[in-house]
Structure formats: C-alpha cells, structure tokens
Amino acid sequence: MAATSRTPGTITGNRGLQIEEPLIFEQGTAGRTGVDLAEPVPREDRLGGLAREGEIGLPGLSEPEVMRHFMRLSQKNFAIDSGFYPLGSCTMKHNPRLNERLARLPGLADLHPMQPEATVQGALELIDSLARWLKVLTGMEAVALSPAAGAQGELCGMMCIRAALEAKGDARRRVLVPESAHGTNPATAAACGYDIDAVANNARGRVDLAAVKAKLGDDVAGIMLTNPNTCGLFEDEILEIAEAVHEVGAYFYCDGANFNAIVGKVRPGDLGIDAMHLNLHKTFSTPHGGGGPGSGPVVLSGGLAPFAPLPFVVHGKEGFRLVEHRGRSEDEGLSAIGRLKGFHGQMGMFVRALAYMMSHGADGLRQVAEDAVLNANYLLAGLKDVLTVSYPGPCMHEVLFDDGFLEDTGVSTLDFAKALIDEGFHPTTIYFPLVVHGAMLMEPTETESKASLDQFIATVRGLAAGARSGDAAKFHDAPKLTPRRRLDETGAARHPVLRWRPAPDKAAE
Amino acid sequence: MSEMKFSDEHEWIRLDGDIGTVGITDYAQEQLGDVVYVELPEIGKQVKSGDEMAVVESVKAASEVYAPVSGEVTEVNETLSDAPETVNADALGAGWFVKIRLGDPSELDKLMDEAAYSAFTAGLG
Numbered sequence: 001m002a003a004t005s006r007t008p009g010t011i012t013g014n015r016g017l018q019i020e021e022p023l024i025f026e027q028g029t030a031g032r033t034g035v036d037l038a039e040p041v042p043r044e045d046r047l048g049g050l051a052r053e054g055e056i057g058l059p060g061l062s063e064p065e066v067m068r069h070f071m072r073l074s075q076k077n078f079a080i081d082s083g084f085y086p087l088g089s090c091t092m093k094h095n096p097r098l099n100e101r102l103a104r105l106p107g108l109a110d111l112h113p114m115q116p117e118a119t120v121q122g123a124l125e126l127i128d129s130l131a132r133w134l135k136v137l138t139g140m141e142a143v144a145l146s147p148a149a150g151a152q153g154e155l156c157g158m159m160c161i162r163a164a165l166e167a168k169g170d171a172r173r174r175v176l177v178p179e180s181a182h183g184t185n186p187a188t189a190a191a192c193g194y195d196i197d198a199v200a201n202n203a204r205g206r207v208d209l210a211a212v213k214a215k216l217g218d219d220v221a222g223i224m225l226t227n228p229n230t231c232g233l234f235e236d237e238i239l240e241i242a243e244a245v246h247e248v249g250a251y252f253y254c255d256g257a258n259f260n261a262i263v264g265k266v267r268p269g270d271l272g273i274d275a276m277h278l279n280l281h282k283t284f285s286t287p288h289g290g291g292g293p294g295s296g297p298v299v300l301s302g303g304l305a306p307f308a309p310l311p312f313v314v315h316g317k318e319g320f321r322l323v324e325h326r327g328r329s330e331d332e333g334l335s336a337i338g339r340l341k342g343f344h345g346q347m348g349m350f351v352r353a354l355a356y357m358m359s360h361g362a363d364g365l366r367q368v369a370e371d372a373v374l375n376a377n378y379l380l381a382g383l384k385d386v387l388t389v390s391y392p393g394p395c396m397h398e399v400l401f402d403d404g405f406l407e408d409t410g411v412s413t414l415d416f417a418k419a420l421i422d423e424g425f426h427p428t429t430i431y432f433p434l435v436v437h438g439a440m441l442m443e444p445t446e447t448e449s450k451a452s453l454d455q456f457i458a459t460v461r462g463l464a465a466g467a468r469s470g471d472a473a474k475f476h477d478a479p480k481l482t483p484r485r486r487l488d489e490t491g492a493a494r495h496p497v498l499r500w501r502p503a504p505d506k507a508a509e
Numbered sequence: 510m511s512e513m514k515f516s517d518e519h520e521w522i523r524l525d526g527d528i529g530t531v532g533i534t535d536y537a538q539e540q541l542g543d544v545v546y547v548e549l550p551e552i553g554k555q556v557k558s559g560d561e562m563a564v565v566e567s568v569k570a571a572s573e574v575y576a577p578v579s580g581e582v583t584e585v586n587e588t589l590s591d592a593p594e595t596v597n598a599d600a601l602g603a604g605w606f607v608k609i610r611l612g613d614p615s616e617l618d619k620l621m622d623e624a625a626y627s628a629f630t631a632g633l634g
Contacts, residue, residue, distance in 0.1 A: 431569050431570070434570065489543075489568045490543035490545060490568055490594075493543075493545035493546065493566075493568060494545050494546075494593060494594065
C-alpha cells in the first residue's frame with residue numbers, strides 16, 4: 001500500500017485552510033464568556049434542596065471563539081450550495097433564493113400558528129392556493145398538507161387507505177411492495193399494521209405485472225409503487241397494475257418521491273392512483289434536512305378524501321377558516337383520521353413551494369421534468385461505455401449502474417464512491433436499489449449546467465479507467481483529502497460510541 | 510452428524526439426532542459484507558419452513574433469515590449479539606444462528622446438497 005499518512009504532516013495538523021476543530025467541550029477555559037452580565041442578585045433559595053451541587057461543565061468561550069467554531073464546522077459540510085450532489089432518488093436540486101426571500105417576509109415569517117384566523121387570512125389563502133395547485137398538477141381530488149416529510153406522508157396515505165377499508169368493514173392484511181421500493185414503503189405498511197408481500201421486478205427493471213396479479217387477493221389492502229421507480233424507469237404497465245389492484249377492492253399508493261421526473265407531464269390521478277405523497281423538498285425545491293424541515297403533502301382520490309387528516313383550510317362566509325376538529329359532516333372532517341402533526345404543517349415550506357410553482361408556471365414546471373430527464377440521459381450517454389448500465393435506456397430523472405465494470409479490479413462500489421469525494425463530488429447513491437449488484441444511482445437534477453455534468457462525466461470516466469488499470473490501492477485509500485479519512489463503518493455499527501465523555505485525565509480532576 | 514444441506518435463501522442446516530443447527534452460508538455472509546447485528550428468535554418459538562426466523566444486519570443491508578425446516582427453536586447462538594463478526598469469520602461453524610428440533614425430517618429432502626448449492630450460487634453470478 002502507498003505510504004500515505006493519515007495526518008497531513010503539518011505542524012498544526014491543519015490541512016491548509018481546512019482547520020482541525022475540536023469539539024466545543026474540549027475548548028475554552030471555565031468561566032470565560034462572550035457576554036458581560038451583571039452578577040446575579042442573591043435571592044431566597046426556593047429549590048428545596050434540589051440545587052445543583054457540582055459544576056455542569058459548560059465550555060467557556062469568547063464570542064470570536066464561538067464564531068470560529070461554528071464557521072469551521074459549517075465549512076466541513078457539503079451542500080447543494082457547494083457542489084454537484086448526484087445522490088440518486090433524493091433530488092438534490094438548487095433551492096432558489098427567491099423562495100428564501102419570500103419565506104423571510106415578516107408577514108409570513110413572523111406569524112404565530114395560534115393567531116386568530118382573521119389576522120392570518122393571507123397565510124390561509126397561501127395554504128389554500130398551494131393545495132389547489134398541487135391538486136391541479138396531480139389530477140387528484142384532495143390534499144393533506146400537514147405531513148412533515150415523505151415518510152409521514154406515506155403513513156398518512158396508508159392510514160387513509162386503512163380507514164377507508166375499515167369504514168367498509170373490510171379489514172385486510174397484506175400490502176404488496178416491489179423489491180425496488182424505497183425502504184420506507186414496507187416500513188410504512190408494517191407501521192400501519194400490515195404484512196408485507198414483496199413483488200419481484202421483471203427483466204426490464206419494472207414491476208412484474210404477472211407477479212402482481214398472482215399475489216392479489218381479497219386480503220390485499222393495497223400496493224405501494226414508485227413511479228418512475230428507483231431504477232430510474234417509468235412503470236409502463238402502471239395502468240394495468242392499477243386496474244388489477246382496483247379489481248380486488250385494494251387501493252393504489254404511489255410513492256411520489258420521483259415526481260420531479262413527470263411534474264407537468266403526467267397527472268398521477270390519470271394513472272389510477274388513490275394516494276401519493278409529494279416531497280416538497282425534492283420536486284418543489286424546498287431545502288432538505290438540516291436546511292429543512294422537509295414537507296410531505298399527500299394527494300388523495302375522491303374515495304380517500306373524507307379520511308384526510310386535520311387540519312385543513314376551507315373557504316367560509318367570512319374568509320378562510322381552518323377545520324381543526326372533527327365536525328358533523330364530511331366537509332368538516334367527520335371521518336378524518338385525526339391529526340398527524342402539531343399546528344398546520346411546515347408553513348415555511350408551503351411558502352417556498354408555492355413561490356417555486358408560481359415563479360416557474362405550468363410551462364416552467366414541465367421544463368423542470370424535461371430537463372431533469374434530459375440531464376440524467378446525458379449522464380447515461382456519457383458513461384454507458386465505461387460503466388455497466390443495469391437496464392437499457394432511455395432513463396427518466398436518474399440513471400442506474402451496477403458494479404459489473406469493477407469485476408476483478410479489487411475495487412468495490414463503496415471504494416469508487418469514496419474516490420468521488422477526493423474529486424470534489426458528493427458520491428452517488430450506492431447499494432440502492434437492492435435489485436442490482438453494487439448499485440450506483442445517479443440523479444443530476446435539472447439545475448446542473450452542461451459544464452458541471454461534463455466535468456462529472458470526465459471524472460467518472462477517469463476513475464473507471466484508473467480502477468481497470470489496476471490502481472486499486474488508490475481507491476482503497478480514498479478519501480485522502482477530506483478532514484477525516486475512511487470511516488470505520490463496521491466498528492461504528494458494532495461498537496457505537498453514543499456519548500462524548502471527557503478525556504480520562506480531565507475526568508480525574 | 511449428517512451432511513450439510515442448503516436452502517435457496519442461503520441458509521444451511523446440519524442434523525444431529527433430531528436437532529438441526531442452522532446458519533447462513535459463506536456466500537450469504539460474503540454478499541452481506543461486515544455483519545454488525547444479529548437478531549435471534551426466542552427459545553421455544555415454533556417456526557414453519559420458510560418463516561422469517563432471524564434478522565442479520567450488515568453495513569450494506571438488513572436481511573431476513575428464513576427457517577429452512579419446521580420445528581421448535583431449542584437454542585440460539587448468544588455469542589452473536591456481542592460478536593456478530595463471527596458470522597463473517599466462520600459462517601458454517603461458530604457463526605451458527607439457531608438450533609431447531611425438527612418436526613418433519615423429510616423436509617430436509619427438499620433442500621440442496623453442497624454440490625447443488627454451489628451450482629445454484631454460481632448461477633447467481
């Protein structure tokens with residue numbers, strides 16, 4: 001193996017301007033502070049003997065030290081704002097600054113969810129407009145806006161399906177889930193009390209219609225299917241699947257995580273779908289994760305609409321109104337499954353998603369889907385002769401490769417992904433979906449330029465050539481240029497350290 | 510002890526009297542990669558052939574382990590909870606999962622012998 005040290009060999013231990021940063025608890029001096037507060041006036045002790053006896057060990061840092069600490073941590077983060085992030089099935093697209101500007105308008109940002117309705121008519125109208133456009137785009141009858149993310153949206157949809165079946169006195173046991181599904185699908189169905197029955201893919205990377213039909217029966221509550229699926233392919237027998245599912249009285253749940261590929265082009269309502277979540281943090285460009293929160297509204301067919309969770313906005317005599325409790329009619333939430341989340345959902349995400357929709361317009365959203373598919377096919381065309389394409393193209397918004405091209409090189413998909421980090425890219429999704437060996441799933445999204453796609457293609461081609469030329473050691477060593485080298489994932493899983501503790505010598509003090 | 514038999518879900522079983530020792534195959538542990546966690550059934554549990562019996566989790570994936578035969582779980586390999594790496598090190602020996610008292614020994618006839626299993630995994634590519 002090459003003689004590469006795990007430390008950079010500098011006096012400070014820093015890698016140039018990438019500065020080593022200890023945990024905040026390992027810094028500072030007790031008693032140092034960034035604020036100048038007056039000594040507290042002694043008061044009568046009313047703690048009844050519960051007063052703290054020892055030190056609580058808060059780190060003592062000045063304001064500039066605190067600033068540097070968090071700035072350095074933030075610089076170790078890789079985000080869509082820092083570079084190409086081709087994480088398949090995640091739709092890591094640019095979050096337009098216009099969304100952010102509008103979400104920060106004081107009239108929206110400074111609202112309190114418990115303000116009287118008369119004082120928040122604009123916000124309620126915004127929620128109502130978002131609901132309307134989501135229904136238009138999907139061709140569905142109703143939408144539940146409150147779910148906090150895709151997985152909660154799935155749960156919401158499956159709970160509505162369960163409620164609809166139980167209302168008919170027809171409790172059922174099984175939910176069909178394709179082998180290529182997102183892991184959340186079977187998890188959701190199981191959390192909802194159903195048994196999971198896996199459906200095989202066919203040789204074309206799609207759900208096998210005959211296998212679906214063979215598994216259908218009057219104990220099947222529904223199927224959970226993703227379209228386009230996680231192989232980046234359109235489920236071209238979806239109408240036949242929907243028909244077969246409905247024939248046995250079951251419902252069709254669609255995982256809408258990949259709606260980005262078809263927004264403005266295909267209406268899920270026309271495909272026979274009964275419920276589908278929309279990840280506002282994917283298709284509708286609101287931030288993911290740490291910049292989030294996520295948001296996972298669920299669109300519902302007419303049959304499931306009465307079961308939509310509370311609250312929802314209605315248009316009353318005196319303007320917009322929130323239905324927050326079960327009322328006496330279906331319009332007032334009589335059959336609602338209840339409440340899934342505190343307050344009204346992720347309001348800040350509603351603002352951003354509506355800003356995105358209105359700034360793009362119908363033609364713009366259609367172009368989003370077209371460009372997302374075009375970019376993925378550009379990657380496919382640029383890489384198909386050096387990587388192993390799992391299923392023949394064209395693909396939809398993401399392209400799936402497997403590790404056939406690495407056979408006998410001693411390099412694994414994981415090694416290849418780590419090498420991408422040294423080249424300045426976030427790795428692709430790896431080892432998912434499970435239906436191919438050593439998967440690499442790439443989703444460029446529509447917001448990448450041709451220049452950035454070309455640079456990525458050239459890099460992957462270079463790495464593939466390196467792997468095949470026998471330079472396995474370089475891959476096993478990667479990443480070399482990061483603040484930390486290859487993490488010991490096995491050690492972390494087998495012997496997790498879940499709590500920071502002071503170094504032994506300090507603890508002894 | 511009898512010869513080792515194999516299922517198409519990559520479990521092995523070896524019979525000793527009416528007790529079968531069950532584990533996952535070397536091919537299975539290699540496909541999984543580093544095993545980090547094993548969930549074992551309760552002793553006394555009745556399993557049917559094809560039932561989900563245990564869960565094995567690796568850095569890459571979590572997979573179900575199915576009972577290759579029907580019967581009662583009489584013993585589980587407690588050492589796997591502290592040392593799941595045993596599955597990687599010795600899948601066909603010290604890395605065994607459970608012992609099952611067979612309800613119907615004729616079920617073994619439906620399983621593959623070593624040669625048939627080798628041919629089966631070779632076909633998986």
